[in-house]
Amino acid sequence: MKILVASEPGFAGVRRHVIDVLLHIDTARFEVCFVYSLVRADALYARDIERLRARGIECREVPMGRGIHPSRDFIALLRLRRVIAEFKPDIVHGHSSKAGFLARIAARLVRPRPRALYTAHAMACAYSKIYWPLEMLAGCLTDCLVAVSQSEAEDFKRWRIPARRAAVISLNVRDDYPRRARAEGGPIVIAACGRISRQKNGLLFFKTAVEVLARHPEVRFRWIGSFDEDSEAKEVRAYIASEPPAGKVEITGWVDDANAFIAESDVFCVLSRYESFGYVAADAMMMALPVVATRVTGLVDLVVDGETGFLCEPEAEKIAPLLERLIENPGLRAEMGRKGKARLQEGFGLDKTVRQVEELYSASL
Numbered sequence: 001m002k003i004l005v006a007s008e009p010g011f012a013g014v015r016r017h018v019i020d021v022l023l024h025i026d027t028a029r030f031e032v033c034f035v036y037s038l039v040r041a042d043a044l045y046a047r048d049i050e051r052l053r054a055r056g057i058e059c060r061e062v063p064m065g066r067g068i069h070p071s072r073d074f075i076a077l078l079r080l081r082r083v084i085a086e087f088k089p090d091i092v093h094g095h096s097s098k099a100g101f102l103a104r105i106a107a108r109l110v111r112p113r114p115r116a117l118y119t120a121h122a123m124a125c126a127y128s129k130i131y132w133p134l135e136m137l138a139g140c141l142t143d144c145l146v147a148v149s150q151s152e153a154e155d156f157k158r159w160r161i162p163a164r165r166a167a168v169i170s171l172n173v174r175d176d177y178p179r180r181a182r183a184e185g186g187p188i189v190i191a192a193c194g195r196i197s198r199q200k201n202g203l204l205f206f207k208t209a210v211e212v213l214a215r216h217p218e219v220r221f222r223w224i225g226s227f228d229e230d231s232e233a234k235e236v237r238a239y240i241a242s243e244p245p246a247g248k249v250e251i252t253g254w255v256d257d258a259n260a261f262i263a264e265s266d267v268f269c270v271l272s273r274y275e276s277f278g279y280v281a282a283d284a285m286m287m288a289l290p291v292v293a294t295r296v297t298g299l300v301d302l303v304v305d306g307e308t309g310f311l312c313e314p315e316a317e318k319i320a321p322l323l324e325r326l327i328e329n330p331g332l333r334a335e336m337g338r339k340g341k342a343r344l345q346e347g348f349g350l351d352k353t354v355r356q357v358e359e360l361y362s363a364s365l
Contacts, residue, residue: 004089010041080106097124172353191265197228211320288337308340
């Protein structure tokens with residue numbers, strides 16, 4: 001069976017899921033062509049592409065960027081159509097909003113027409129309602145919508161996105177996490193990870209830090225990641241300048257190994273406005289950290305409120321007391337961390353994810 005996988009961007013959870021699956025898919029059963037873009041890619045993506053080529057997977061670059069750019073998007077569409085026409089896949093599987101939209105359109109422009117699958121990794125209409133008509137249009141061209149959590153599958157229904165069928169592929173957690181590296185006797189560290197952006201709700205994290213530090217000045221907050229280029233990043237810069245946290249809040253900037261920093265933490269926050277799964281929350285739970293997360297898609301599938309952490313509303317005044325409970329109660333932190341790790345070890349794993357993807361491909365024809 002011939003599978004063409006198209007994906008953008010080349011960083012964070014999208015990259016991780018796609019690369020993990022392609023590095024472990026059965027290449028004796030599936031001949032794979034991977035279409036990727038380096039426009040938005042981290043420093044490790046080029047290495048991943050070479051690893052895929054070493055497995056015998058054909059890799060073709062088609063530049064794709066963020067947002068709507070008619071001329072550039074049209075060029076990317078034509079290039080995708082040419083790759084599809086040359087490879088002649090049985091299935092085209094698009095990942096992320098941009099590659100998913102263009103790949104489904106391109107699949108309609110070739111004969112014989114391949115089946116079209118789409119994994120959104122958080123639909124663009126969660127970011128802005130202006131994308132909803134495009135998701136509706138592309139949904140009409142979709143043979144299968146693929147959710148990465150049960151709550152994301154419910155979002156498909158809530159937004160009334162059309163498709164011939166829907167499936168849920170559980171994303172995977174790894175078993176190669178670093179050991180907890182926190183120094184004994186040091187200050188309690190509360191961490192978050194990702195791009196400081198509108199999706200990740202970075203401003204809420206820093207406002208919550210100010211709330212907590214007013215009563216617990218001994219605590220330290222750390223954001224693992226760098227600034228994005230959107231309006232939220234600008235607001236965070238302005239807020240930090242106006243409310244200086246006296247060196248008690250650190251922004252690491254880009255790091256190659258975020259898990260090494262997560263392992264130095266005591267409590268982990270994921271205060272996103274929207275997600276599809278929430279890899280960093282899963283990573284923190286696998287390192288036995290309690291997670292305080294907003295009650296949004298994906299995160300509600302991972303965090304059991306009051307058992308493995310807390311689910312919260314996106315308000316600093318409501319989040320701060322939850323963090324203070326964990327700061328003041330090391331036994332609660334340990335118990336929640338232990339239960340969170342056990343929960344993921346029982347229900348998530350790379351072998352399960354790859355098997356579900358392979359079964360989905362086989363059932364799609």
